[in-house]
Amino acid sequence: MLEVKDLKVSFGGLTALNLDTFSIRKNELRVIIGPNGAGKSTFMDIVCGKTKPQQGSVKFKGLELLGRKEVEIAKLGVGRKFQKPSIFSGLTVYDNLLLGLDGPKDVFTSYFYKLASYDKDRIMEVAEKVGLVNDLTMIAGSLSHGKKQWLEIAIVMLQDSELMLIDEPAAGMSDVEAEKTGNLLCDLSKKHSVIVIEHDMKFVEQIAIEKVSVLVRGQLLTEGTFQEVRNNQEVIDCYLGSANSAQQKAHS
Numbered sequence: 001m002l003e004v005k006d007l008k009v010s011f012g013g014l015t016a017l018n019l020d021t022f023s024i025r026k027n028e029l030r031v032i033i034g035p036n037g038a039g040k041s042t043f044m045d046i047v048c049g050k051t052k053p054q055q056g057s058v059k060f061k062g063l064e065l066l067g068r069k070e071v072e073i074a075k076l077g078v079g080r081k082f083q084k085p086s087i088f089s090g091l092t093v094y095d096n097l098l099l100g101l102d103g104p105k106d107v108f109t110s111y112f113y114k115l116a117s118y119d120k121d122r123i124m125e126v127a128e129k130v131g132l133v134n135d136l137t138m139i140a141g142s143l144s145h146g147k148k149q150w151l152e153i154a155i156v157m158l159q160d161s162e163l164m165l166i167d168e169p170a171a172g173m174s175d176v177e178a179e180k181t182g183n184l185l186c187d188l189s190k191k192h193s194v195i196v197i198e199h200d201m202k203f204v205e206q207i208a209i210e211k212v213s214v215l216v217r218g219q220l221l222t223e224g225t226f227q228e229v230r231n232n233q234e235v236i237d238c239y240l241g242s243a244n245s246a247q248q249k250a251h252s
């Protein structure tokens with residue numbers, strides 16, 4: 001589904017990413033973890049066309065993505081949820097979802113776009129899945145932080161992208177909200193390839209049903225199951241640090 005090779009990106013002399021290889025399968029859920037500044041968001045920025053790397057190759061279903069515009073990459077089937085919610089705060093939840101449909105792309109035409117009943121059904125189906133069905137008339141800006149994150153995930157779901165890039169979906173969520181988000185992402189991965197960046201280890205453990213990739217200083221340190229990664233001494237040293245060591249001592 002996605003095959004990355006020799007990817008390099010620097011900002012003003014600082015190497016943000018230097019990735020030899022990275023790939024994920026169709027309908028795989030991959031979690032990327034790593035300390036702050038490891039290059040995780042930069043990786044997603046490159047895949048969705050927001051950032052141009054100095055060199056490398058990013059193939060999506062065999063098609064080279066590098067050199068293409070963000071809109072074109074989105075149309076090819078790559079959807080992105082950013083770290084900070086980027087919804088239209090002044091519009092209702094419903095109108096945000098309407099804009100997320102693969103129809104007219106500006107606010108004005110969307111308002112006058114004649115919705116097919118299929119589109120309405122899609123909006124209701126997705127709103128139901130993310131638990132926003134009772135909030136459709138709410139102004140998006142007044143939603144709780146967790147619900148804003150769900151709205152943004154809903155917008156990616158409406159685009160029905162084959163590859164979904166989800167940056168820190170559980171940030172700022174309560175445990176209950178995070179668990180619900182985890183279930184949603186696991187469910188999505190039955191029909192889509194999903195890459196999730198996350199810091200919260202409890203959440204990572206819940207969603208890491210397949211491989212976890214660890215990025216450190218722009219490089220892929222290791223990949224494996226959650227348990228393998230969690231017990232990897234280099235990962236403990238580089239990333240999980242003393243908090244995890246203390247936890248392991250407490251368990252032994």
Ligand SMILES: Nc1ncnc2c1ncn2[C@@H]1O[C@H](COP(=O)(O)OP(=O)(O)OP(=O)(O)O)[C@@H](O)[C@H]1O
Nearest residue numbers: 011014015016034035036037038039040041042043
């Ligand atoms: N547009 C930019 N211009 C300059 N430097 C940047 C830019 N984007 C990212 N960087 C730098 O590249 C490095 C990698 O940043 P990135 O945001 O990808 O890390 P991250 O792993 O997502 O971190 P975090 O977990 O804190 O979000 C950092 O040193 C960051 O300051």
